[in-house]
Amino acid sequence: MPIIYNGKNIVLAKNLRKRSTPQEKHLWYDFLKNYEVKFQRQKAIGEYIVDFYCPSLKIAIEIDGNQHYSKEGIEKDKIRTEEINKQGIQIIRIPNKQIDKDFTWVCGYLDAEINKVKSSKQ
Numbered sequence: 090m091p092i093i094y095n096g097k098n099i100v101l102a103k104n105l106r107k108r109s110t111p112q113e114k115h116l117w118y119d120f121l122k123n124y125e126v127k128f129q130r131q132k133a134i135g136e137y138i139v140d141f142y143c144p145s146l147k148i149a150i151e152i153d154g155n156q157h158y159s160k161e162g163i164e165k166d167k168i169r170t171e172e173i174n175k176q177g178i179q180i181i182r183i184p185n186k187q188i189d190k191d192f193t194w195v196c197g198y199l200d201a202e203i204n205k206v207k208s209s210k211q
Contacts, residue, residue: 092144092176098133105131105138112152112188113140120196121150126203135172139180146206147178150199154185179206 109117109130121128121141132142132149139149153166170180181202188195 092134092178098136098138110152110154110185112154112185115188115192116150116152116183116195117141119192120199124203126207134178135176137169137173139173142178143203146203146210147176148203148206149173149178149180151180151182152185152188153182 113130117128117130126143126145128141128143128150130141132139134142134149140152141150142148151166166182173180181199183195183199
């Protein structure tokens with residue numbers, strides 16, 4: 090089943106790709122771009138845009154900055170996650186600070202989580 094998205098978000102997603110954060114660029118160019126399963130950057134899903142999306146495994150990776158940890162940010166993320174999960178997509182969240190602090194750990198963690206999903210789908 091194809092994912093549902095708001096077509097108006099396509100232009101916004103393209104602009105977000107051009108203005109990626111340093112952490113998004115680091116994760117993309119130094120890990121996900123050449124990962125064994127294909128990921129897309131800034132993918133429109135439902136009414137939202139996720140940072141990275143793997144269509145074959147239905148995994149979204151979100152890189153969370155400080156705004157995600159406020160009371161309002163936490164509530165918005167909860168709603169966003171619920172809506173995206175309704176399409177059968179699992180979200181993995183990584184804080185910006187973790188990418189800056191221990192990129193090797195982040196790559197290992199993502200690899201383990203992705204492989205868990207791959208194993209469950211075989």
